Amino acid sequence: MSGFEIALLENKEIVTLHLKGFLDAHTAPDLETELQKCISNKRYKVIVNFQELGYISSAGLGVFMGFIEEIRKNGGDIKLTNMSSKIFRVFDLLGFPALYEIFKTEEEAVQKFT
Amino acid sequence: MSGFEIALLENKEIVTLHLKGFLDAHTAPDLETELQKCISNKRYKVIVNFQELGYISSAGLGVFMGFIEEIRKNGGDIKLTNMSSKIFRVFDLLGFPALYEIFKTEEEAVQKFT
Amino acid sequence: MLKKQGGENLAGKIKRYQLKLPSSTNHLELIREFVTNIARGVGFDDEKISQIELAVDEACTNVVKHAYKGDDKQPLDVLVQTDSKKFKIIISDKGKGFSPNKIKTPDMKKYLSEMRVGGLGIYLMQTLMDEVDFKMEPGKKNRVQLVKYIPQ
Amino acid sequence: MLKKQGGENLAGKIKRYQLKLPSSTNHLELIREFVTNIARGVGFDDEKISQIELAVDEACTNVVKHAYKGDDKQPLDVLVQTDSKKFKIIISDKGKGFSPNKIKTPDMKKYLSEMRVGGLGIYLMQTLMDEVDFKMEPGKKNRVQLVKYIPQ
Ligand SMILES: Nc1ncnc2c1ncn2[C@@H]1O[C@H](COP(=O)(O)OP(=O)(O)O)[C@@H](O)[C@H]1O
Ligand SMILES: Nc1ncnc2c1ncn2[C@@H]1O[C@H](COP(=O)(O)OP(=O)(O)O)[C@@H](O)[C@H]1O
Numbered sequence: 001m002s003g004f005e006i007a008l009l010e011n012k013e014i015v016t017l018h019l020k021g022f023l024d025a026h027t028a029p030d031l032e033t034e035l036q037k038c039i040s041n042k043r044y045k046v047i048v049n050f051q052e053l054g055y056i057s058s059a060g061l062g063v064f065m066g067f068i069e070e071i072r073k074n075g076g077d078i079k080l081t082n083m084s085s086k087i088f089r090v091f092d093l094l095g096f097p098a099l100y101e102i103f104k105t106e107e108e109a110v111q112k113f114t
Numbered sequence: 115m116s117g118f119e120i121a122l123l124e125n126k127e128i129v130t131l132h133l134k135g136f137l138d139a140h141t142a143p144d145l146e147t148e149l150q151k152c153i154s155n156k157r158y159k160v161i162v163n164f165q166e167l168g169y170i171s172s173a174g175l176g177v178f179m180g181f182i183e184e185i186r187k188n189g190g191d192i193k194l195t196n197m198s199s200k201i202f203r204v205f206d207l208l209g210f211p212a213l214y215e216i217f218k219t220e221e222e223a224v225q226k227f228t
Numbered sequence: 229m230l231k232k233q234g235g236e237n238l239a240g241k242i243k244r245y246q247l248k249l250p251s252s253t254n255h256l257e258l259i260r261e262f263v264t265n266i267a268r269g270v271g272f273d274d275e276k277i278s279q280i281e282l283a284v285d286e287a288c289t290n291v292v293k294h295a296y297k298g299d300d301k302q303p304l305d306v307l308v309q310t311d312s313k314k315f316k317i318i319i320s321d322k323g324k325g326f327s328p329n330k331i332k333t334p335d336m337k338k339y340l341s342e343m344r345v346g347g348l349g350i351y352l353m354q355t356l357m358d359e360v361d362f363k364m365e366p367g368k369k370n371r372v373q374l375v376k377y378i379p380q
Numbered sequence: 381m382l383k384k385q386g387g388e389n390l391a392g393k394i395k396r397y398q399l400k401l402p403s404s405t406n407h408l409e410l411i412r413e414f415v416t417n418i419a420r421g422v423g424f425d426d427e428k429i430s431q432i433e434l435a436v437d438e439a440c441t442n443v444v445k446h447a448y449k450g451d452d453k454q455p456l457d458v459l460v461q462t463d464s465k466k467f468k469i470i471i472s473d474k475g476k477g478f479s480p481n482k483i484k485t486p487d488m489k490k491y492l493s494e495m496r497v498g499g500l501g502i503y504l505m506q507t508l509m510d511e512v513d514f515k516m517e518p519g520k521k522n523r524v525q526l527v528k529y530i531p532q
Contacts, residue, residue: 022412025441026405055412057437058500065497086430093507094500095488136260139289140253169260171285172348179345200278207355208348209336243453247414248398258417262399265410301395 003027006034014113015043016106020052023060031060035067035078044076047109051082056090064100077101079109117141120148128227129157130220134166137174145174149181149192158190161223165196170204178214191215193223245308251292251321252300259288259306263317266308270315270378279356280315280376286349287319287372295323295370310378317374325366397460403444403473404452411440411458415469418460422467422530431508432467432528438501439471439524447475447522462530469526477518 004027007018015038023031038046048064050056068078081103083091091097103109118141121132129152137145152160162178164170182192195217197205205211217223247262249255263284267277288304296302307318334351353360359375399414401407415436419429440456448454459470486496486503505512511527 022409024405024408024437025445026408055433057408057434057441058498058504059441061500062497065495069495086426089427089430090434093504095492099492099495136257138253138256138260138285139293140256169281171256171282171289172346172352173289175348176345179343183343200274203275203278204282207352209340213340213343243402244400245402246398246400248396250395250397254421258414261413261417262410265413269406 004030006030008034010043011110013043014045014047014110016047016049018049018052022055023053023063024055024057025059028059028063031063032066035063039067039070039074042074044071044074045113046071046076046078047106047113048078048080049082049106050080050084050087053084053087056087058094061090061094061096064096068099077113079103079112081106081109118144120144122148124157125224127157128159128161128224130161130163132163132166136169137167137177138169138171139173142173142177145177146180149177153181153184153188156188158185158188159227160185160190160192161220161227162192162194163196163220164194164198164201167198167201170201172208175204175208175210178210182213191227193217193226195220195223242309242311247306249304249306250300251296251302251304251323253289253292254300255304256285256288260285262306263308266310267315267376270310272315272376272378276376276379280317280374283353283356283360283374284317284319286352287317287374290349290372291319291321291323291370294326295321297324313378313380315376315378318371319374320369320371322367322369325364325370327364328362393463395462399458401456401458402452403448403454403456403475405441405444406452407456408437408440412437414458415460418462419467419528422462424467424528424530428528428531432469432526435505435508435512435526436469436471438504439469439526442501442524443471443473443475443522447473447477449476465530465532467528467530470523471526472521472523474519474521477516477522479516480514 004021004023007020009016009018017034021027035046064078071078079101082105083102091102101112118135118137121134123130123132131148133145149160178192185192193215196219197216205216215226245266247259249258260281264277264281267280272280284306288306291304292298292300303322305320309316309318331350334347353374357374358377361373363371397418399411401410412433416429416433419432424432436458440458443456444450444452455474457472461468461470483502486499505526509526510529513525515523
């Protein structure tokens with residue numbers, strides 16, 4: 001019933017994506033499109049807020065992997081925030097916390113950027 | 115995911131049941147038990163609030179039919195409130211509004227009782 | 229959940245979705261989700277989806293209660309078949325079956341005045357769906373076929 | 381949704397639940413709901429339910445992407461079979477199949493340092509489930525069998 005939605009907030013240099021619903025092989029292309037847009041627009045400081053995301057599969061994780069290198073090469077980063085324990089467990093299982101900075105709140109992520 | 119829950123509120127003579135989730139052949143017995151308790155406790159003024167009910171089938175409708183006579187015989191009533199249009203459509207389709215008083219809010223139902 | 233996809237239901241293209249479960253009322257919610265999700269994918273509006281949901285629930289409830297008399301371990305099959313025009317649900321069981329012709333349409337006025345319990349399921353199916361069809365082979369395969377026309 | 385019922389899973393009592401769908405990622409959510417609802421009924425806790433949910437999604441995603449190379453009209457079957465000890469999910473397809481032995485377990489350290497995309501599905505299945513088994517008959521019937529032990 002949930003589907004998948006992305007809300008985009010821009011604040012100065014930082015783009016924040018709020019993910020909602022489920023992020024699987026069906027919906028991952030939507031997120032890909034959004035991140036691709038960030039790069040096209042040269043917005044390399046990206047925060048992804050997982051607060052309302054109920055589910056993620058490896059197809060969802062793969063999206064971040066596909067962009068992180070280019071974004072970092074351009075002096076930016078993808079920082080992740082507000083993960084439920086369900087979502088965090090998946091990231092953690094694969095050792096992703098070694099590659100991505102994960103914060104409890106958006107504020108903390110913003111501070112790290114500035 | 116939703117399951118079915120009943121929250122019970124007692125206010126002087128009136129018992130209010132808040133239904134939550136879905137009311138089908140599987141969960142109808144739970145509502146039956148609650149209404150049976152009302153009768154055993156001689157609480158004949160019953161309000162059923164449908165605000166959080168997402169679904170009803172004929173098994174759920176049947177529960178009300180099974181108690182209305184006895185409750186009215188004892189000077190009480192079952193008054194229905196806060197139906198979503200989805201739920202109301204089912205009642206309406208079967209002509210139940212001719213048999214039950216249906217109110218927008220609990221307050222209106224309480225006023226009718228007092 | 230199932231987003232409408234361009235061209236998913238072109239003429240002649242038949243899609244089949246099948247769910248097989250033990251005959252417990254416990255699983256009614258799962259059946260409803262199964263069917264409503266597919267109906268949503270076909271592009272029905274919320275009202276029509278609710279109608280399909282209720283009709284299918286009533287048919288499956290009858291299988292559990294009447295065909296199997298409450299035995300919750302018997303086979304209950306729900307097949308959804310869509311083409312460009314019809315959304316068809318076939319609910320089948322191997323239970324006792326019945327003679328649908330002998331079931332009288334309830335006189336709702338009388339029904340309500342007598343405050344009867346039950347006896348509304350088949351009436352609801354017929355009111356909610358565009359076609360309702362029963363095919364009975366007691367103990368072998370009894371089928372209820374429900375059809376809703378897809379808005380063109 | 382499927383409440384645990386007393387004695388529903390006594391020793392030797394096998395229950396089967398089957399879902400057959402066209403092979404579209406569109407239906408992954410429906411498959412997840414199907415499996416998690418049954419898992420909930422067996423009494424798994426939320427963490428274990430999430431593990432089963434993810435493993436099944438990965439297996440079905442692979443069928444759509446690899447076995448059928450994105451063709452969304454091929455048959456995808458999900459069978460859940462429970463007894464008192466095991467919660468077993470068999471995902472089967474008629475696609476091209478593969479040699480699971482040739483798939484290397486990813487070295488996660490290396491994986492992360494190279495920032496690779498994909499290649500995590502089978503690793504996840506193996507990490508999340510108690511048993512993972514592949515049986516391949518390309519074009520006929522390829523099966524992934526996932527098992528989670530039921531807490532006794
Ligand atoms: N699938 C079925 N198998 C056997 N008998 C059935 C089936 N469906 C309906 N019936 C019979 O038809 C009657 C009317 O069904 P219905 O209109 O759904 O009302 P209810 O189920 O509330 O009695 C039932 O009481 C039962 O005797
Ligand atoms: N059901 C399947 N049918 C055919 N090939 C498969 C199947 N599952 C996995 N594979 C093969 O195994 C590889 C590894 O799969 P997996 O670990 O899930 O990662 P990914 O799907 O992200 O590539 C796939 O790239 C594919 O070549």
